[in-house]
Amino acid sequence: MEEAGRRQPSRRGGRWLPGLLVRLLLWGCPGTRASYLRRSSSCTAIPRGMALCYDIGYSEMRIPNLLEHETMPEVIQQSSSWLPLLARECHPDARIFLCSLFAPICLDRLIYPCRSLCETVKRSCAPVMACYGYPWPEILNCDKFPADHELCISAISTDESSSSRRMPRASCKDCELEEASSAREILENLCANDFAVKIRILRKNTTTTVSDFDLDPSRVEVLKHGPLLRTEIPGRLQQWLDIDATCAHNIMRGTHAGVFVVSGEVQSDKVVVNKAYAWQKKNRNLHQAVRRWKHHRCPEQAARKV
Incomplete structure (x- = not known):
C-alpha cells in the first residue's frame, strides 16, 4: 500500500526489469532501517555514463547515495569498478543489489537492500572476487542491511523461477577462445x-x-x-x-x-x-x-x- 504523495519513479529512459520495482516490501514496521531523506538529498537522472545502473528499470536516483558518494563523477568512478564482476555473471540479482546502493531509487525515503539479497549475491559472487585476490568489501557487509520483514529491496530471482538451471559456480578461468598458430x-x-x-x-x-x-x-x-x-x-x-x-x-x-x-x-x-x-x-x-x-x-x- 502506497502512502499519499509518494513520488513514483519515472519510466523514461529504461526497460522495466520483470518485477523490479524491485519488489519493495512496502509494509514497513517499527525498527525499519529505511532512512528519511536529508535535506541535501536530491533526485537526479541516471546518466548513460553510469553503465552499472543505466537502464536498470528506473531513470532517476538519489544523491548522495547509500554509499555516501556525494557527486555524480564519484558515483560513476566507483560503480565502474564493479562492471568486471557483473561480466562474470556470478548472480542474476548482482546488478539490482549494487544499484540499490550506488543508485537508490527516488522515493520519499532511502530504501536499503534486504540482508537476504546481500547474502545471496555474496554467496555466489564473493568466490569469483576471491579468484582475483579481492575480499568481499566491508561496505557491503550484509549484517548492515535490514531483515526481510522490514522495508527493503528483496531478491527478484527465486528458486522456483530458476529451477530449470543451476546457479553458475565461481570459475577462476577466463576460458577465452584460442587462436592456434598451427x-x-x-x-x-x-x-x-x-x-x-x-x-x-x-x-x-x-x-x-x-x-x-x-x-x-x-x-x-x-x-x-x-x-x-x-x-x-x-x-x-x-x-x-x-x-x-x-x-x-x-x-x-x-x-x-x-x-x-x-x-x-x-x-x-x-x-x-x-x-x-x-x-x-x-x-x-x-x-x-x-x-x-x-x-x-x-x-x-x-x-x-x-
Missing part, C-alpha cells in the same frame, strides 16, 4: 586433454543478467571421449553450460549461436573445458587438425604400440 599445436592440445568435441551452442535468452545456453544435441561430434562414454558427453557438456555461464559467455562473444571445438578434463562428476576454438572457415589450422585427428596418434599411444 594444426600441430591443436593436436597436442587434444592429446593433452581427456575429451575433445565439436559442438554447437545456442544462447537461449538475452533478457536476464545471467544468460542460458543450450547444446544442440544434433550437432555433437565426439573426437575423443576419454574416460566418458560417448553417450554421456552431451549431458555432461549441457551441465557445463548450466554451471559455468561465464565460460560459455566468453567464448560466445555476444553471438546467438556458434560451432566450437572444445577440449577439457573430467573432474569427479563434472567436465571442465580448458580450450575452445571457434569453427570458422578462416581457421584453417583447426580444420586441418580435425581432419588429421582420425589418424593421429598421441605420444602415449605411439609409445604403447612400440
Whole structure:
C-alpha cells in the first residue's frame, strides 16, 4: 500500500526489469532501517555514463547515495569498478543489489537492500572476487542491511523461477577462445586433454543478467571421449553450460549461436573445458587438425604400440 504523495519513479529512459520495482516490501514496521531523506538529498537522472545502473528499470536516483558518494563523477568512478564482476555473471540479482546502493531509487525515503539479497549475491559472487585476490568489501557487509520483514529491496530471482538451471559456480578461468598458430599445436592440445568435441551452442535468452545456453544435441561430434562414454558427453557438456555461464559467455562473444571445438578434463562428476576454438572457415589450422585427428596418434599411444 502506497502512502499519499509518494513520488513514483519515472519510466523514461529504461526497460522495466520483470518485477523490479524491485519488489519493495512496502509494509514497513517499527525498527525499519529505511532512512528519511536529508535535506541535501536530491533526485537526479541516471546518466548513460553510469553503465552499472543505466537502464536498470528506473531513470532517476538519489544523491548522495547509500554509499555516501556525494557527486555524480564519484558515483560513476566507483560503480565502474564493479562492471568486471557483473561480466562474470556470478548472480542474476548482482546488478539490482549494487544499484540499490550506488543508485537508490527516488522515493520519499532511502530504501536499503534486504540482508537476504546481500547474502545471496555474496554467496555466489564473493568466490569469483576471491579468484582475483579481492575480499568481499566491508561496505557491503550484509549484517548492515535490514531483515526481510522490514522495508527493503528483496531478491527478484527465486528458486522456483530458476529451477530449470543451476546457479553458475565461481570459475577462476577466463576460458577465452584460442587462436592456434598451427594444426600441430591443436593436436597436442587434444592429446593433452581427456575429451575433445565439436559442438554447437545456442544462447537461449538475452533478457536476464545471467544468460542460458543450450547444446544442440544434433550437432555433437565426439573426437575423443576419454574416460566418458560417448553417450554421456552431451549431458555432461549441457551441465557445463548450466554451471559455468561465464565460460560459455566468453567464448560466445555476444553471438546467438556458434560451432566450437572444445577440449577439457573430467573432474569427479563434472567436465571442465580448458580450450575452445571457434569453427570458422578462416581457421584453417583447426580444420586441418580435425581432419588429421582420425589418424593421429598421441605420444602415449605411439609409445604403447612400440
